[in-house]
Amino acid sequence: MRKEQGSPNLAPTVQKLAQNKLQSIDKVIVVDGSANPDGTNVIRLGNRGVFSFELVTKTGTHDNHSGSFGNIMANPVTLLLNYLSKIYDAQTGKVKLPHFYDGVVSPTDQEKIWIEKLPFDKTQIIDQAGIKQLSMDKETYYQKLMFEPTFNIFSIKSGYMGPGVKTSIPHVASLKVDCRLVGTQSIPVIEKDLLTVFKKEIATGNLTVNVLGKLPPEKTETTPEQIDWIYQAIKKATGKAYIEPVMPGSVPNYVWKDILKVPVFTIPYANSDEHNHDIDENLTIRNFYNGIRISYELLNQ
Numbered sequence: 001m002r003k004e005q006g007s008p009n010l011a012p013t014v015q016k017l018a019q020n021k022l023q024s025i026d027k028v029i030v031v032d033g034s035a036n037p038d039g040t041n042v043i044r045l046g047n048r049g050v051f052s053f054e055l056v057t058k059t060g061t062h063d064n065h066s067g068s069f070g071n072i073m074a075n076p077v078t079l080l081l082n083y084l085s086k087i088y089d090a091q092t093g094k095v096k097l098p099h100f101y102d103g104v105v106s107p108t109d110q111e112k113i114w115i116e117k118l119p120f121d122k123t124q125i126i127d128q129a130g131i132k133q134l135s136m137d138k139e140t141y142y143q144k145l146m147f148e149p150t151f152n153i154f155s156i157k158s159g160y161m162g163p164g165v166k167t168s169i170p171h172v173a174s175l176k177v178d179c180r181l182v183g184t185q186s187i188p189v190i191e192k193d194l195l196t197v198f199k200k201e202i203a204t205g206n207l208t209v210n211v212l213g214k215l216p217p218e219k220t221e222t223t224p225e226q227i228d229w230i231y232q233a234i235k236k237a238t239g240k241a242y243i244e245p246v247m248p249g250s251v252p253n254y255v256w257k258d259i260l261k262v263p264v265f266t267i268p269y270a271n272s273d274e275h276n277h278d279i280d281e282n283l284t285i286r287n288f289y290n291g292i293r294i295s296y297e298l299l300n301q
Contacts, residue, residue: 007252014259027226028256029298031291033249033268034276037128038119040240041290043230044266047247048149049181049217049254051190055083056208060171063159069169076173077158083207084175086197088151095151095179097193103184107147111245115142118242128273146246150180180250181217218253219246222263230265233301237293267294 014022035041057076064073087096095101107115120138125131136144154177159170181187191211201207227243234241253264269291270276271284 007255010252011255011259014255018259022260025260025262027222027262028253028260028264029230030251030253030256030264030266031269032251032266033247034270034272034274035268035287036119036242036244037121037124037272039272039286040119040242041234041238041294042242042244042268043227043234044244044247044268045222045227046219046245047217047249047251047253047266048146049185049187050178050213050215050250051181051187052176052178052211052213053191053194054174054176054208054210054212055080056172056174056210057083057206058172058208063168063171066167066169073169073171075169076171079206080158080173080175083198083201087194093151095149097190097197099189099193100149100179100185102189103182103186104149105147105183107143107245114243114245115139115146118142118244145248146244147182149182149185150178152178152180154178176212178213180248182246183217183219185217187214187216215250215252216254217250218257218264220253220257220263220265222265226263226265229301230267230298233297234267234294237297238290269294 033044057079059074059076059079088094089096115138118138120141122134125141126134134141153175156173156175158173160166160168179190181190191214195202195209198207198209202209231241231243247266247268251266253266256262256264269283269287271282271287274283275281
């Protein structure tokens with residue numbers, strides 16, 4: 001099964017049903033993601049998008065012994081790193097594509113107020129994520145999670161992967177990247193820039209660029225009354241609630257907004273330490289029942 005495809009069948013299905021079975025819909029509630037690290041359930045008013053791609057270099061038909069062809073056969077890993085440097089600066093963490101940051105916006109005054117009410121426990125975050133350190137303040141933490149795009153290399157493959165040494169020159173190397181997008185960043189524009197930068201390498205067959213996934217970001221347009229209605233339902237069900245301007249992850253909420261023209265609200269039911277995408281992904285009994293309680297309060301109103 002392929003993961004993270006962006007629900008390719010959702011949009012055409014919603015489009016097909018928009019004028020009949022879905023014509024009376026006035027709002028959409030999406031249950032996805034996890035609660036705040038302190039255990040509090042939240043309402044989210046948008047989400048980051050994602051654009052993922054793969055770069056592949058190939059310098060031969062098979063691997064060769066480095067004693068026989070070292071300095072003769074080009075190493076695809078070296079070439080791949082050189083190609084990567086054309087679109088990403090590892091020192092600054094900045095993407096070099098010309099229009100990548102077009103559409104990135106800062107939080108509004110209201111969004112800053114919501115963020116200020118969110119908890120920030122460095123020790124808890126470090127323990128949950130298993131990271132070595134967290135060298136930033138609360139404002140920077142949420143700014144980076146909700147309002148800044150990413151450039152994440154999530155896979156690198158080449159050559160011998162076993163124990164010990166194998167003195168061979170690999171003939172193929174690849175890396176995969178996912179970019180979390182924010183605001184009104186445009187996937188078609190970013191994709192065009194990517195292919196333009198590597199136009200020569202692609203034409204000569206030195207590089208292959210494979211686009212793996214496209215999911216635009218979404219920001220909910222709604223009224224304070226609708227936000228408060230859902231906020232109060234969560235609070236009544238669980239005793240407490242937060243409002244988060246943006247979901248750091250990616251879901252296809254743009255489908256409901258663009259096709260049905262209705263506001264979309266995301267309410268995560270899972271626990272924050274769910275280890276999503278890991279081998280021990282889980283849902284606690286407490287969060288399971290809280291989800292039922294929230295659903296009841298939403299329907300009951």
